[in-house]
Amino acid sequence: MLEINDLHAEVDGKTILKGITLSVKAGEVHAVMGPNGSGKSTLAAVLAGRPGYEVTGGSVSYQGNDLLDMEPEERAAAGVFLGFQYPVEIPGVSNSYFLKAAVNAARTARGEPEIDAVSFLKELRAALKDMDMSDDMVKRGVNEGFSGGEKKRNEILQMLMLKPKLGVLDEIDSGLDIDALKVVGKGINALRSPERAFVLVTHYQRLLDHIEPDVVHVLADGQIIRTGDRQLALELEDKGYGWLTGEAA
Amino acid sequence: MSTSTEEVRDWIKTRKYSAGFVTDLESDTVAPGLNPDIIRFISAKKNEPEWMLEWRLEAYERWLKMTPPSWAHVSYPDIDYQAISYYSAPKSMADGPKSLDEVDPKLLETYEKLGIPLEEQKRLAGVAVDYVFDSVSVATTFREKLADAGVIFCSISDAINEHPELVRPYLGSVVPQGDNYFAALNSAVFTDGSFVFIPKGVRCPMELSTYFRINELNTGQFERTLIVAEERSHVSYLEGCTAPQRDENQLHAAVVELVALDDAEIKYSTVQNWYPGDENGKGGIYNFVTKRGDCRGANSKISWTQVETGSAVTWKYPSCVLRGDNSVGEFYSVAVTNNHQQADTGTKMIHLGKNTRSTIVSKGIAAGQSDQSYRGLVRINPGAQGARNHTTCDSLLIGDACGAHTFPYTEIKNHSAVLEHEATTSKISEDQLFYCRSRGLGEEDAVSMIVNGFCKEVFRELPMEFAVEAGKLLAVSLEGAVG
Numbered sequence: 001m002l003e004i005n006d007l008h009a010e011v012d013g014k015t016i017l018k019g020i021t022l023s024v025k026a027g028e029v030h031a032v033m034g035p036n037g038s039g040k041s042t043l044a045a046v047l048a049g050r051p052g053y054e055v056t057g058g059s060v061s062y063q064g065n066d067l068l069d070m071e072p073e074e075r076a077a078a079g080v081f082l083g084f085q086y087p088v089e090i091p092g093v094s095n096s097y098f099l100k101a102a103v104n105a106a107r108t109a110r111g112e113p114e115i116d117a118v119s120f121l122k123e124l125r126a127a128l129k130d131m132d133m134s135d136d137m138v139k140r141g142v143n144e145g146f147s148g149g150e151k152k153r154n155e156i157l158q159m160l161m162l163k164p165k166l167g168v169l170d171e172i173d174s175g176l177d178i179d180a181l182k183v184v185g186k187g188i189n190a191l192r193s194p195e196r197a198f199v200l201v202t203h204y205q206r207l208l209d210h211i212e213p214d215v216v217h218v219l220a221d222g223q224i225i226r227t228g229d230r231q232l233a234l235e236l237e238d239k240g241y242g243w244l245t246g247e248a249a
Numbered sequence: 250m251s252t253s254t255e256e257v258r259d260w261i262k263t264r265k266y267s268a269g270f271v272t273d274l275e276s277d278t279v280a281p282g283l284n285p286d287i288i289r290f291i292s293a294k295k296n297e298p299e300w301m302l303e304w305r306l307e308a309y310e311r312w313l314k315m316t317p318p319s320w321a322h323v324s325y326p327d328i329d330y331q332a333i334s335y336y337s338a339p340k341s342m343a344d345g346p347k348s349l350d351e352v353d354p355k356l357l358e359t360y361e362k363l364g365i366p367l368e369e370q371k372r373l374a375g376v377a378v379d380y381v382f383d384s385v386s387v388a389t390t391f392r393e394k395l396a397d398a399g400v401i402f403c404s405i406s407d408a409i410n411e412h413p414e415l416v417r418p419y420l421g422s423v424v425p426q427g428d429n430y431f432a433a434l435n436s437a438v439f440t441d442g443s444f445v446f447i448p449k450g451v452r453c454p455m456e457l458s459t460y461f462r463i464n465e466l467n468t469g470q471f472e473r474t475l476i477v478a479e480e481r482s483h484v485s486y487l488e489g490c491t492a493p494q495r496d497e498n499q500l501h502a503a504v505v506e507l508v509a510l511d512d513a514e515i516k517y518s519t520v521q522n523w524y525p526g527d528e529n530g531k532g533g534i535y536n537f538v539t540k541r542g543d544c545r546g547a548n549s550k551i552s553w554t555q556v557e558t559g560s561a562v563t564w565k566y567p568s569c570v571l572r573g574d575n576s577v578g579e580f581y582s583v584a585v586t587n588n589h590q591q592a593d594t595g596t597k598m599i600h601l602g603k604n605t606r607s608t609i610v611s612k613g614i615a616a617g618q619s620d621q622s623y624r625g626l627v628r629i630n631p632g633a634q635g636a637r638n639h640t641t642c643d644s645l646l647i648g649d650a651c652g653a654h655t656f657p658y659t660e661i662k663n664h665s666a667v668l669e670h671e672a673t674t675s676k677i678s679e680d681q682l683f684y685c686r687s688r689g690l691g692e693e694d695a696v697s698m699i700v701n702g703f704c705k706e707v708f709r710e711l712p713m714e715f716a717v718e719a720g721k722l723l724a725v726s727l728e729g730a731v732g
């Protein structure tokens with residue numbers, strides 16, 4: 001589904017990614033771990049097409065198409081979803097209005113008619129329940145005045161509604177207490193299917209207690225220095241990143 | 250009504266006429282220039298009573314001694330007031346486009362985006378259909394229903410002739426002839442506008458609208474509107490200039506006066522989209538308008554809501570004089586400027602009565618190379634015990650070539666006053682745009698959504714159908730503002 005080959009990228013003239021090669025098949029969950037500054041979030045940003053992140057080499061193929069050639073909204077239309085580490089606030093735009101616009105953008109891109117109000121509301125209610133969020137949360141402005149944890153739940157709520165093919169979640173666990181972490185994990189697990197893949201970017205192993213990954217990668221200084229299975233994450237928790245990078249973490 | 254050359258000549262023959270008037274007469278427009286004869290001509294064309302003509306001439310004398318205001322944060326070349334024609338009857342429909350094929354496709358594209366139905370597009374574009382394009386026709390449609398309620402809604406010219414006893418005491422009582430340069434000019438030469446009278450205890454059964462005023466392609470530059478709400482009455486009035494007009498720089502100097510007596514309420518909403526000029530700042534309307542409401546009675550309320558997206562230069566401060574005790578003034582404004590537009594707009598809240606309250610919510614959105622200013626005055630006079638004002642003034646910048654300025658003035662002469670002022674300036678952030686785009690929204694849809702969210706507080710004050718239209722209008726106005 002996703003083939004990343006020797007990807008190089010820089011931000012503000014500083015090289016961050018120094019040759020990432022990674023292959024994600026449909027149905028798989030990959031965890032990308034690494035110390036701060038290793039390039040994890042940059043990888044997520046490049047995959048979603050964030051402006052300011054310049055790809056200087058390599059390629060990314062998504063379902064056989066050149067992902068890097070697509071605008072952010074085209075990537076979304078093709079089923080790529082980025083869960084933000086710091087979701088932004090859009091004051092005055094109600095969460096439900098925003099969600100509906102996003103759902104309809106996806107449907108329009110697939111050549112489907114816009115969703116009718118009743119079906120939308122039904123799906124939204126179900127998703128809210130899964131995320132343990134109150135109805136009130138969708139009447140408020142997008143992330144407006146939300147706590148850190150509420151923002152993260154809202155990201156997963158959007159993902160549940162948009163049902164992407166590839167979910168790239170950037171430190172979705174940061175700032176979450178243990179209960180919220182469970183809810184977020186539940187939301188992601190609910191979407192796991194043989195047609196869908198996830199890339200979870202995380203600093204801590206604890207997220208993986210809730211979402212079992214198929215593959216774990218360790219990123220350091222812009223390169224993948226180790227790939228393994230769930231055991232690798234557990235070992236990391238035990239020994240720290242210094243174990244692999246050769247420094248004290 | 251049309252003015253043929255013959256008619257004008259006939260008229261001139263019967264009057265004393267000063268030199269220079271006859272030259273360059275068009276078939277439907279009097280020669281440029283302003284002098285007492287032109288004013289007499291206008292007054293005579295409208296069959297006005299003598300007092301009205303005297304009033305106009307008095308205004309003209311005042312105007313002669315005045316100079317155009319220079320304090321606003323706008324710049325435009327000096328206007329040659331002798332180069333303007335002050336009476337222009339609608340061109341005959343025969344001169345207009347015969348079908349939509351003859352209308353500027355860009356104009357039609359805009360109507361399309363605004364969701365205006367085809368029949369209405371024809372009307373707006375001035376295509377010859379049997380239709381009368383002014384506020385009078387709108388009034389006519391509902392005349393019976395309004396008459397049953399005792400409401401008078403007609404053109405100001407008709408009102409001067411048919412209801413002088415209602416017009417005379419109020420005309421100029423809120424905006425005096427010599428109030429400012431443009432108001433004086435308007436008082437001398439106004440040619441159109443609406444009159445609304447709501448008698449005691451009546452709640453106007455429908456929203457009054459002058460939605461089609463824009464159709465008067467060749468007139469209406471100097472409108473004058475007067476709304477009088479008697480004791481315990483209520484009226485909501487909508488003014489829409491929702492079609493862009495293709496034209497040279499044109500002066501539009503209107504005056505609007507509102508009078509609310511005891512316990513009366515007037516809600517006045519405007520969606521203004523006069524032609525703003527092209528992408529390079531060529532053409533467009535100079536929109537120099539004086540709007541003022543007088544809360545003359547106790548417990549009265551006047552509320553202004555405006556969405557200003559058009560005009561090349563805007564100079565406009567819808568204001569409230571809170572004379573009656575416990576009276577309430579409100580001003581909700583969204584001003585959008587793009588390309589080379591300039592807007593200096595805001596309000597004045599003059600607190601005279603006890604326990605008077607005012608609310609100001611101003612949302613300014615600047616894009617392109619445009620420049621806009623919020624200018625607001627809150628004055629608490631010595632007698633205004635217990636007055637309160639709350640002002641929120643937010644600016645949103647799109648791009649880095651535009652400017653937004655805030656000029657708040659306060660004059661407090663009573664120490665019991667409580668004033669609150671909040672102001673913010675923000676930019677549409679890259680982060681917000683990227684967030685929307687990564688959820689599948691195109692860049693322009695994303696900008697439109699963010700801006701609509703920013704304006705929500707004001708839009709919710711608008712009547713429903715206007716709010717929808719205002720949202721669409723915003724999207725059209727900001728087209729091409731990013732990227």
